[in-house]
Amino acid sequence: xxxxxxxxxxxxxxxxxxxxxxxxxxxxxxxxxxxxxxxxxxxxxxxxxxxxxxxxxxxxxxxxxxxxxxxxxxxxxxxxxxxxxxxxxxxxxxxxxxxxxxxxxxxxxxxxxxxxxxxxxxxxxxxxxxxxxxxxxxxxxxxxxxxxxxxxxxxxxxxxxxxxxxxxxxxxxxxxxxxxxxxxxxxxxxxxxxxxxxxxxxxxxxxxxxxxxxxxxxxxxxxxxxxxxxxxxxxxxxxxxxxxxxxxxxxxxxxxxxxxxxxxxxxxxxxxxxxxxxxxxxxxxxxxxxxxxxxxxxxxxxxxxxxxxxxxxxxxxxxxxxxxxxxxxxxxxxxxxxxxxxx
Numbered sequence: 001x002x003x004x005x006x007x008x009x010x011x012x013x014x015x016x017x018x019x020x021x022x023x024x025x026x027x028x029x030x031x032x033x034x035x036x037x038x039x040x041x042x043x044x045x046x047x048x049x050x051x052x053x054x055x056x057x058x059x060x061x062x063x064x065x066x067x068x069x070x071x072x073x074x075x076x077x078x079x080x081x082x083x084x085x086x087x088x089x090x091x092x093x094x095x096x097x098x099x100x101x102x103x104x105x106x107x108x109x110x111x112x113x114x115x116x117x118x119x120x121x122x123x124x125x126x127x128x129x130x131x132x133x134x135x136x137x138x139x140x141x142x143x144x145x146x147x148x149x150x151x152x153x154x155x156x157x158x159x160x161x162x163x164x165x166x167x168x169x170x171x172x173x174x175x176x177x178x179x180x181x182x183x184x185x186x187x188x189x190x191x192x193x194x195x196x197x198x199x200x201x202x203x204x205x206x207x208x209x210x211x212x213x214x215x216x217x218x219x220x221x222x223x224x225x226x227x228x229x230x231x232x233x234x235x236x237x238x239x240x241x242x243x244x245x246x247x248x249x250x251x252x253x254x255x256x257x258x259x260x261x262x263x264x265x266x267x268x269x270x271x272x273x274x275x276x277x278x279x280x281x282x283x284x285x286x287x288x289x290x291x292x293x294x295x296x297x298x299x300x301x302x303x304x305x306x307x308x309x310x311x312x313x314x315x316x317x318x319x320x321x322x323x324x325x326x327x328x329x330x331x332x333x334x335x336x337x338x339x340x341x342x343x
Contacts, residue, residue, distance in 0.1 A: 005048045013042050064099040065089075065309060066124035068114045070131060073104055075226060080252055080281030081298060082130075085152070088302025089128065096310055098125075112141055119147045125313045128152055128305055132163070132197045150309040153198055155324055162312065164305045167329040168198045171294050172205035174332050175276055176213060179246045183341035184274060185216040188244040190233050190254050194222040202250070217244070223254065230254025234261040238273070245341045246274040252283045255291055259337070270339035280333060289336030296330040 007025070011018045016035065023030035024039035025048075031039070067089075069076065076082050090100050101124055105111045115138075118124045126148030129138060136156075142149040143160040154163030179187055189206060192199050203220060210218035221237075223229035230249060237244055238261065249255035255277030262269050269275055269289060277284055280293035308325055 005043075005046045010039060010043050010046060010048060013046065014039050062122050062125050063097060064101050064124045065093055065306070066101040066103070066114075066118050066127045067130065068103045068105050068111045068127070070105055070107070070111060075224075076104070078227070078253060079225065080283060081279050084281065084298035085130075085302040085305075088299035088304075089306040090302075091299075092303045092306035092310070098310070108138065112138065115142055115145065115147060119145055126150070126309045128309055131193075132156060133195050134197050134200045136197070148309065148312045150305055150312065152305050153196075155326070156197070159324075162308055162323045162325070164301070164308050164325040164327065166198075166296060166301070166327050168201040169205035171278075171330045171332070172202050173209045175248055175294070176206065176209045176215070176218075178332060178334070179248075179274065179276070179338070180213045180215070182246075182274065182338065184246040185341070186242065186244045187215060187218050187246045187248065188237050189218070189220045189248040190230055190250065190258065191220050191222050192225045192250045199250070206248075217242070219244075225251050225254060227253045227257035231257040231261050234258035235265070238262065238265055238267055244273075246276070246338070248276045250278050252277045252279050252281045252291070252293070255293075256283055256287055259287055259291070270337050272342065274338040274341070276338060278330070280330075284335070287337075292335045292338040293333050294330035295333045296328070301327055 007018050007021045011021045014021065016039065020031050020035065021039055022028075024036040025043060067086075069082070071079070071082070086100070086102070093100055101118070103114055105114060115127060118127070127142065128150055129142070130152045132151050132153035139151060139156065139159055139161060149161045151159065151161060151163040154165035156163045176187065187210070191202065194200070194203075199222070206218060206220065221233045223233060230253065234247065234257065237247065247258055249258055255275055259269060259275055262273050262275070267273050275291060277291045277293040279298060280295040284291040284293045304325060304327060
């Protein structure tokens with residue numbers, strides 16, 4: 001057939017009413033098992049695909065999950081972290097016949113309005129909240145709405161909704177201890193947005209570890225995760241009188257940009273400058289030299305976040321909805337971009 005198969009088509013082919021077809025397709029009582037088997041076989045043979053919008057009206061479910069991101073579309077297009085995260089989320093959702101609704105917003109207020117509209121119009125059954133902040137008013141907002149939600153990040157103290165998160169402190173200690181063992185004493189870090197919770201956790205862990213190791217200098221510069229800002233900060237660091245012997249970047253895009261600046265200035269990596277990146281996307285292995293990085297399975301992380309949300313959506317109202325899931329921390333993967341510091 002060249003047009004969409006309808007319930008009426010199946011009813012005509014099976015010689016039953018449209019109501020009987022609806023009962024059979026939705027697993028509801030009202031038809032015999034013989035008739036149900038016959039209808040399902042005919043529907044499969046005709047290539048019937050349920051209308052999700054119509055089905056959501058009958059079962060009070062949108063069969064969809066939403067993500068609203070305060071990032072530019074351009075940034076998302078080149079940021080491996082989000083692409084891998086969304087691939088893991090989508091794989092889990094599609095296996096459960098759920099769709100993913102993604103919307104880009106400019107402000108917190110716009111994001112909150114998206115959540116309000118989605119929930120009022122039954123567009124989604126729940127949301128995944130990325131870029132969790134140190135003092136994030138979105139968390140109480142969605143809890144007050146009654147909108148099922150999972151925070152992608154944490155740990156969130158006193159939260160009224162679940163969180164799935166990595167330990168960001170332990171990898172920071174591992175990086176600095178590794179660079180310290182290589183003889184580096186002047187280390188800089190190009191971080192992300194300073195209002196994000198994971199950035200604050202890393203800031204604190206780096207400062208505490210640097211003090212314990214008695215580093216000569218440990219400076220952190222916050223940015224917007226883009227290659228442009230990563231390159232600009234790196235250029236300023238490498239042009240200073242006391243330039244660092246190692247730089248840590250909070251994402252792969254900035255690390256690749258920083259490596260490019262080092263090449264531009266004629267500074268050899270790793271003999272004159274060591275570079276470490278987070279997330280370990282394929283970008284880290286395509287550069288020359290390949291970048292030392294913190295390795296974690298971002299796709300699996302996305303899958304865990306989606307599974308946590310689906311469990312909330314399917315939970316009974318009295319069940320605890322404020323659980324916390326801690327994933328395995330990132331592991332350091334040394335490569336060609338790090339070497340002993342020059343004496």
